[in-house]
Amino acid sequence: MSGRGVDDFAGKTVLVTGASSGIGRAAAVLLGRRGASVIVAARREAQARETVRAVEEAGGEAWFHPADIASQASLDALFAAIEARYSRLDGALNNAGTEGDPAPLPDMAVEEFDRVISTNVRGTWLCLRHELRIMRAQGQGAIVNTASIAGVVGFPGASAYTASKHAIVGMTRSASLDVAALGVRVNCLCPGGTSTEMSERWVSRVPGGEATVAQGVPMKRFGRAEELAAAAVFMLSDAAAYMTGSILTMDGGSTTS
Numbered sequence: 001m002s003g004r005g006v007d008d009f010a011g012k013t014v015l016v017t018g019a020s021s022g023i024g025r026a027a028a029v030l031l032g033r034r035g036a037s038v039i040v041a042a043r044r045e046a047q048a049r050e051t052v053r054a055v056e057e058a059g060g061e062a063w064f065h066p067a068d069i070a071s072q073a074s075l076d077a078l079f080a081a082i083e084a085r086y087s088r089l090d091g092a093l094n095n096a097g098t099e100g101d102p103a104p105l106p107d108m109a110v111e112e113f114d115r116v117i118s119t120n121v122r123g124t125w126l127c128l129r130h131e132l133r134i135m136r137a138q139g140q141g142a143i144v145n146t147a148s149i150a151g152v153v154g155f156p157g158a159s160a161y162t163a164s165k166h167a168i169v170g171m172t173r174s175a176s177l178d179v180a181a182l183g184v185r186v187n188c189l190c191p192g193g194t195s196t197e198m199s200e201r202w203v204s205r206v207p208g209g210e211a212t213v214a215q216g217v218p219m220k221r222f223g224r225a226e227e228l229a230a231a232a233v234f235m236l237s238d239a240a241a242y243m244t245g246s247i248l249t250m251d252g253g254s255t256t257s
Helices: 022-033 045-057 072-086 110-138 159-182 197-203 209-214 225-236
Strands: 013-017 037-042 061-066 091-094 141-146 184-191 247-250
Touching (some): 013 022, 013 072, 022 045, 022 091, 037 072, 091 110, 110 184, 159 184
Parallel strands (some): 013 091
8 A cells, every 4th residue: 555645635525437447547546545535437347446446555535336428317326326425526537438430431320420429528518517516506626527639639530539529628618617706627638649448449450559659659658547647636636726728738749740
């Protein structure tokens, strides 16, 4: 057990969706280490319970609740359980999402477009709707939405994914203005290539995999989940108290040109 270290989230309850792996898991562990009570929300129960164990091994407290952000009923149940158990919500990292199957726009099935948009856009919107209602009533809170550099630039073969991430960026900006005067902050993290399960599926289609793709990154490497998680936790923390409606890109320099 490494201990908590800085307890700047002590007494706070923070939700992390998509917490079964990658950036979500790393953020949950960091939040727990820094004193938060972490709500671990994900579809995959076995992996999510591994996250709970990792948080506890880091000296934190975590509670798992199943959640599928593509399902309104699932999210209604999640937030009802949060309010019943904690009576408040101080922070949320809306990290769950899907990358979709790549295809040029004219060849993409309508059903695939609908699936990606429903999960990434509608799912994030439903989470925000619940979170903002709770935080508005309590007069404080911080939210971070995970988008992607596909939220600020385009990629071939990824029209649905790119559209969904652009939508999350726009949704973040609009939502932040809805609650800026009410003590609630909403920001957005746009990761570039990061060594996660999702990225592994993506780069597996490229000869040479991550090592080849990383050569196109100015820093010549992919990010680590822990690096992206640290940025998300910063935006959730009081250190970012004057930050709202911001879009933070972490991509090793990929979108600088």
